[in-house]
Amino acid sequence: MSGNYLAQGEKNLARVVQSIRDLYAGRNNAHGQFTLAVAPATTTVVDAPNCGPGSAPLLTPLTANAAAAIGAGTVYVLEADIIAGQFTVTHASSAQTDRTFRYFTAG
16 A cells, blocks of 8 residues: 655645545555565665665565565565665575565664
8 A cells, every 4th residue: 555655845735635644544655565586696685765774674475485485584684784765685595486575664
């Protein structure tokens, strides 16, 4: 569920009010979806426009292979790998092409 994205300097009061209502209803733009890169890669860079230092990307597996990777403890995000506009996921090298996750960036 996404919220309204306001342009910098938005002057339309109705759009501003709708954006605030969307936030109260739980809508936001701090989420997305990605698939881990395949072997030989051991990292995947995820573009996350609302991410920055101090954010905490929370990962939810959407496929069985993604869930297995989480269960094996081979998927993680280090604090140092969270920067403005993106985060990097470290993971085991695998030929599987369906290790897909949804993320929510908190903080």
